[in-house]
Amino acid sequence: MIKATLEPECTGQFSAFFLDYLHQKPSLKPFYNLFPSLENFKKAVQERSFSQEKREVLATALTGQYQKAGLECAAVEKLRDSKTFTVTTGHQLNLMTGPLYFIYKIVSTINLADRLNKEYPDFHFIPVYWMATEDHDFAEINNFNFDGEKYRWESQQTGAVGDFVLDGELKAMLKKWRFLPDFLREAYESSDNLATAVRKYVHHLFGEKGLVIVDGHDSELKKMFAPIMEADILEGKASELVQESTEQLEELGYKTQVYSREINFFYLDKGLRERIVKVGDAYEVLNTELKFTETELRQLIQKNPEKFSPNVIMRPVYQEVILPNLAYLGGPAEVVYWLQLKKSFDLYKVDFPLIMPRNFAMVIDANTSRKIERLGIPLKDIFMSFPVWKKAYVKQHSSHDLTLNDKKEALESLMDEMGMSVKGIHPTLETTSESTKTRMLKIMDHFCKKVVKAEEKNFSEDLGRMQAIKNTLFPKGVPQERYVNLLQFYLQDEQFIEKLFQHFDPLDFNYILLRY
Known part of the structure; x- marks a missing residue:
């Protein structure tokens, strides 16, 4: 992979709120405590209050969760140490990992913990994945997109999705989906419910990196x-x-x-x-x-x-009550809604974490990369809307003046001269001349559109490549990371995730382009 970063070109998909926060706009400072910079983590450690009693309850509860799934996680025991802190991300229990950005969230969080461990060796920092086991919106998580097709698990079960039984219908589909790697298939086939299956596949992918998986649907944790x-x-x-x-x-x-x-x-x-x-x-x-x-x-x-299950307003508070947490990493919408919550944290005297965006990335495969190179276009152009990009490309590469501006100016000048020459004949002729000029210019504009369309046909091969690039990097009109599944790249290269670790920097808020 070759890394390239973009700053302003890709920001069209982000809200003004999110961008203003990243630029530390003064008007937003009342809505957070510390901005996520490396030096601010030292202050966060000094200010974080978390009792030993809570540490014992947390470590014991998580040990039980792992044991129930038949797993072990050595990092859990470190939570008993008063010098251990967490950095956290959270996500739904998507089928077969769901969109790529779920993986990006965890990679960002693990890299942040590693960076902090190197910067502050007197303390220990553990990356945490909070499973949204209590979410009940099954339609959001019961599908994944792979190789141009959507795969879906239908179920009539209701309630918290983490409790959903992995029924015969899902087991039958697992047999049909022969492309699944063994670790995913085994995670589902060996589990009684969805929460356990997700814990197993996430642990397989990231357990050796020290990731701790937390299920908040736990009686002992909720007592706190x-x-x-x-x-x-x-x-x-x-x-x-x-x-x-x-x-x-x-x-x-x-x-x-x-x-x-x-x-x-x-x-x-x-x-x-x-x-x-x-x-x-x-x-x-x-x-x-x-x-x-x-x-x-x-x-x-x-x-x-x-x-009792917290909604989107109280879940962040719950998380910070039961974890010795310093930072939460999320997508643009998550970052924004956390900033709505600070006053509720202050009310309950709960420490407000550093709120930071996960890494945003786009993987450009070899075929797409060749198309980009053949067109000779800068990478930033791929973030334009296709109609705008198409017009800009044709205008730049055409050897003709597609605007016909000089012809329009000549026509306008001619019509003005005509108006001047006839206004002495009768006063109404000047007005008639103006309306005629307006009609003629509209006809010229319409003609220009035909000229542009005709020239676009001459560039049809290049425009076809551009459309193919868009379809690959923005499938269904959304960024690749929000649509494509991990398997799109993992099945070609089992080291795909490991390579992400090499390029992701959680404290660099630029968009990452990876030529693969």
């Missing part, structure tokens, strides 16, 4: 979060603060990413994840007959905290 659960459900103060931040950001001209609710928790049970709402003096679980008084709800939170 129970006081905040109770406060948010019964008092709803976080909702007010998130709404306040949201309004302030909207006043600054930024688009809202997530919206807070009065109660930011779901009720969680086998096959069920439904919102909790307050109706009068009672607390009801939507689409069920479940109803609780305030006293009953307090008792249930203390006895069975695992029955």
Whole structure:
């Protein structure tokens, strides 16, 4: 792989909010604590408060999670040490790893931990992958794209996707999908549920790099979060603060990413994840007959905290309560919505981590690379929309003046002269002349479009290559990393992920282009 970085050319896919944060716009500083620079991690270590009691609970719970999956992770024991801290990313339980950017998230996080371990040898930094096992949007994760086809697992199961049983339908599809590498096939065939399968394949890919996998759907871990659960459900103060931040950001001209609710928790049970709402003096679980008084709800939170699942507003707070965490790495939308949440962290006296983007990358395969070289185009051009790119390319390479500007100017001058010469005959002729000129110029514009189209036909071979480049690097109109699956490259080169480690720098926020 040969690395090349781009700065402004690729930013069209990112929001102004995200870009302003990366440029440390002063108006956004109230919405975060420390900007993710190497020197700020030292300050983050000094400020991070995490008790030994929490460390023991965390390490014990994670050991149990790994043992239940038949796995071992030596890095878990290091969490008991007061000088150990984590850097974290999170993602859904996508089928067969889902889009490439899931892999990019973890590689970025592992590289960040490695960088910090070298920079601050008196401490130890562990990369963490937080599995979104409690998410219930199965349609978002039940498919993957490989080699131009979409593969899908249909299931009638409901509730938290981590609990989904790997049924006969999936097992039958595994047999049909002969292209799957052994580690993926074995992860699913040897697991009872989706959470275990994902833990197994992620551990296979990244376990030796020291990655720790956390499943927040854990009774012992949620006990540490129970006081905040109770406060948010019964008092709803976080909702007010998130709404306040949201309004302030909207006043600054930024688009809202997530919206807070009065109660930011779901009720969680086998096959069920439904919102909790307050109706009068009672607390009801939507689409069920479940109803609780305030006293009953307090008792249930203390006895069975695992029955309460945080939504997008409270999950980050939960994460920071149970981990000695310093940084969260996410995509553009994640970075933005974390900045809406700082006031809720302050409310519950929870340390707010450094919020940083994962690495963004595009892999240019050999065939596509040859097309680019044959066209002689700069790499930045591939980020243009195709209509704009096409026009710019034809205009640059045509030997003709496709705008016909000199002809338009000559026509306009001629029509002006005609108007001047006839206005003495009758006053209305000057107005008629102007309207005639306008019509003639419109006819010229229409003719110019035909000229451009005709010249585009002369460049049809080059434009075909350009379209092929776009289709490969932006399939279905989205960046490659958000569509293509790991298998697209892994099956050709099992060292693909290892090569990513060589080129990703989590503290370099440029877009990475990799010629493969």
